[in-house]
Amino acid sequence: MSELTGTMTVYPDPTALADGVAEWLTQLASTKDDVFTVCLSGGSTPRRLYERLAQSPYREQFPWKDTHWFFGDERFVPTDHKDSNFRMVSEALFSKVPIPDGHVHRIVTERPTAEDAAADYDKALRDFYGSSHLDPNRPMFDVMFLGLGPDGHTASLIPGEPILDERNKWVASVAHGRPEARISMTYPVIESSRALAFLVTGKEKTPMLRAVRAGDTSVPAGRLVTSGDIEWFVDRDAAAE
Incomplete structure (x- = not known):
């Protein structure tokens, strides 16, 4: 699949989007x-979704005991930093629902370097998956939530960074392009998903949304290739409708 067309569902606003996606994910x-695996993204749009799930x-309907949660x-x-994705999801969701111990797989940032943190999470993913090689017939995740930046980045696959060419590591560090270092999953493990679910809101996303769905491979999000389902959950502003 060369174009990330998929199915696009347009909601009136971000609140309606959060409610619709919560219903979709719960179903x-x-x-x-058996075990259901979800990979989470950061940002204000996903936060509304996490708050709605709680x-x-x-909160009563979701199969919490059968679900494992990861971070893209x-x-x-630090985990108490205002910009920590783990802190955001913990405040919005994890602290409010009955998730069993061991079912939240965070990226451990209490390490000397971002490279160390990436290597640790890489190993944790391979251990959970039970293999160092991804089987196309056995996706790592049931749902991979992704955002879309105005520059075309998704997860922390940032334009111009070496991580865009990484095909062996499942997780890598991103040293430049943002004020702080990042740890991000790479293309192979992101693509190993039954469904890629993009959450996109705001008028500033409209040009990039159109470009990626039309097959623009010059930006990071447009380089994703998957045999899984592609779901675009967008608000009216982003869709320009």
């Missing part, structure tokens, strides 16, 4: 017979 998780009826990327900051 998907509830129909899985409320009724999803993280800033190399």
Whole structure:
């Protein structure tokens, strides 16, 4: 699949989007017979989703005991830092729902360097998956949530960074392009998902949304190649409708 067209669902606003995606995710998780795996993204749009999942009826309906949670990327900051993705998701979701011990797999940033943190998470993913090689018939994740930056980045696959050419590591550090170092999953493990779910809101995203869905491979998000489903959950502003 060379173009990330997929299915686009347009919501009136970010609040309606959060409610719709919470319903979609809950239904998907509830129909899985075994372990359900979700990879999370940071940002204000996903936060609304996480907050909605922590409320009724999803708090009661979601199969928390069967679900494992991962992070697509993280800033190399302490867990109590205001920019920590783990802190944001903990405040919005993890602290409010009955998630079993060991089902949250965070990127451990209490390491000497971002490279060390990336290597640790790389090993943790391979250990959970049970292999160092990704099987196209056995995706790592059921759902991979992704954002889309105005510059075309997704996760912390930032334009011009060496991580864009990394095909062996599952997780790598990103030293430049942002004020702080990042740790991010690489293309192979992101693509190993039954569904890539993009959450996109705001008028400033419209040009990039159109470009990526039209097959622009000059930007990081446009270089994703997957045999899984592609879901675009966008608000009316981003869709320009």
